[in-house]
Amino acid sequence: MLPQLFAYALNFPIQKFLQAQRKVNVMLCISAAVLVSHTFFSWLLILKLGWGIKGAAITLNISWWLVVIAQSLYIFITKSEGAWSGFTWLAFVDLYDFVKLSLASAIMLCLEFWYLMILVVITGRLKNPIVPVDAISICMNINGWDAMIAIGFNAAISVRVSNELGAGNFRAAKLAVLVVSITSVCIGVIAMIVVFATRDYFPYMFSKSLPVAKETTKLAALLGFTVVLNSLQPVLSGVAIGAGWQSLVAYINIVCYYVFGLPAGILLGFTFKYGAEGIWSGMIGGIVLQTIILIIIISVTNWRNEAEQAASRVKKWGGTIASEE
Structure with a gap:
């Protein structure tokens, strides 16, 4: 899985570069093409050749690197309509400020993504943890599917807010936050209804074990509530990224997640014997x-x-304000 991590490191900055120019259709076409190849290689390596987990890891590595290579080629060949004119030493001007912002953003997002992953780890410390861990893992998969929509809104609102603030259109930025938040929550509510309606059935998509299915059904209410929360939370994080509040949100995440939420979960799960729930x-x-x-x-x-503040940053780094042109 290590090669995949290096692909991540390149993919996310490239994605932000393209998103800032509204090259979403380009990214969509590349992702769709890679999805087709990913499906083929998954079938070939996992099922046809019988490589199992090893085949899945190889397939993921290939797919992520295909995305990175394709997006990089697009940038190098098209020059992104003047947005990128080639390598220059000017890229290192005020690099320290960008590094600080990048580190704050990385810490903020890592604290968020690790939080729910820790849920599975802690559940593994329960007595007889096999069934609860399986059930939690199924729920995290379902939550992950729905979260892809919210993460898309995260990317959209972060770019939209930063662009509008940079152009001096603060009313448009505020309106975008409201519209995207309402839209994402509505989708989350629909997903929650689907979870509740299928709580007796969807566990069997992942496991034939009756105890696992029953435990997953018990967790459906928490899953539905989490789905709604995770439809709004990534949008709010996207607003923070677009407005440059990463450092502030990182501190908020530490307090809310690791000072309050995690100890509360351990207390309820182990001290009060409520288990995974x-x-x-x-x-x-x-x-x-x-x-x-x-x-x-x-x-x-x-x-x-x-x-x-955004306008002053744009002027500092040699840009122009759209509203002044």
Whole structure:
């Protein structure tokens, strides 16, 4: 899996570069083509050749590197309509500020992604953990599928907010936050309804074990609530990225997730003997607290001041303000 990690390191900056220019259709075409090849290689290596998990790892490595190579070729060949004119020493001007922002963003996102992954690890410390871990893993898969939609909104709103603030259109930035938040939550509510309606059936997509299926059904209520929360939370994080609040949100994540949510989950799961449901419930509390704090911050933010700060950064790094042209 190590080659895949290096592909991640290249893929995400390239994606942001293309998203900032609204080259979403290019990324869509590349991803669709790679998905087709990924399906073929998965069948070939996992089923036809019988390589199992090893084949799955090889397929993922190939697919992620194909995405990186294809996107890089597009940038190098088209020059992105003047957005990138080639390598230059000017790229290292004010690099320290970019590094600080990148590290803050990485810490912020890692704290968010690791949080739910820790749920599976902690569940593995329960007595007789096999069934609860299997059930939690199934729920995390379902949550991950729905989260892909919210992550798409995360990317869209981060680029939209940064572009609008950079252009001085603070009202448009504020409106975009409202529209995307409502849209994402509505999709999350629909997904929650689907989870509730199929709670007796979807576990069998992943396992034929009756105990695992029953445990997963018991967790459906928590899964549905998590799906709704995770439809809004990535959008709020995207707003933070677009507005440059990564450092602030990183501190908020530490307090909400690891000072409040994680201890609450351990307390409910182990001390009060609620098991996997208790662990998950406590950790949901951390997500709820973080979401409430971000909503309050966004609600009281002076977007005019944010636009002025963004304009000063654009001028500092040699750009132009769209509204002034």
